[in-house]
Amino acid sequence: MNRKFTALAVLFTLLSLPSAFGNISDARMLKFYHTHTGEQIEVTYFSNGAYRDEALDRLNRFLSDWRNGQGRAIDPDLMDILWDIQQVTGSRDTYEVISAYRSPETNAMLRSRSSGVAKNSQHLHGKAIDVRLRGVDTRMLRDTALELQRGGVGYYAKSDFVHVDTGRVRSW
Numbered sequence: 001m002n003r004k005f006t007a008l009a010v011l012f013t014l015l016s017l018p019s020a021f022g023n024i025s026d027a028r029m030l031k032f033y034h035t036h037t038g039e040q041i042e043v044t045y046f047s048n049g050a051y052r053d054e055a056l057d058r059l060n061r062f063l064s065d066w067r068n069g070q071g072r073a074i075d076p077d078l079m080d081i082l083w084d085i086q087q088v089t090g091s092r093d094t095y096e097v098i099s100a101y102r103s104p105e106t107n108a109m110l111r112s113r114s115s116g117v118a119k120n121s122q123h124l125h126g127k128a129i130d131v132r133l134r135g136v137d138t139r140m141l142r143d144t145a146l147e148l149q150r151g152g153v154g155y156y157a158k159s160d161f162v163h164v165d166t167g168r169v170r171s172w
Contacts, residue, residue: 027044095132128167
């Protein structure tokens with residue numbers, strides 16, 4: 001682990017601690033742009049110590065299968081990973097979404113075209129997202145996600161995106 005990354009991890013840890021100087025807002029806000037639909041969303045999905053149901057519903061709709069409109073509940077832990085990535089990198093910019101929830105039909109179609117699509121993909125369970133983060137090199141995005149050790153991380157250099165999921169810790 002390099003020194004810069006260690007310093008960022010320590011900073012993230014310190015920022016996560018309760019403040020002796022009063023309350024620090026616990027609001028967690030994310031911005032997304034969907035690369036296939038052109039839609040955008042900015043949502044505070046967590047505040048006052050709890051997930052916001054209305055905000056999670058908006059995210060579920062936004063992150064549904066863009067090919068057929070099917071959706072399912074997205075794991076809120078996935079949003080927390082994305083938020084934590086932003087805390088470590090210092091970015092407050094927009095995530096560009098390539099893929100989030102995939103219906104079984106979409107996953108089967110993608111599997112027929114590529115050996116890199118898992119039969120039981122975390123996308124099928126609302127536990128995965130393929131993204132870029134504006135202003136952050138995808139290698140840094142990958143490295144930050146790996147450092148968090150919170151789930152699966154895939155790096156697709158040619159397509160310039162990172163897969164993040166809430167499954168077991170692994171990388172490719």
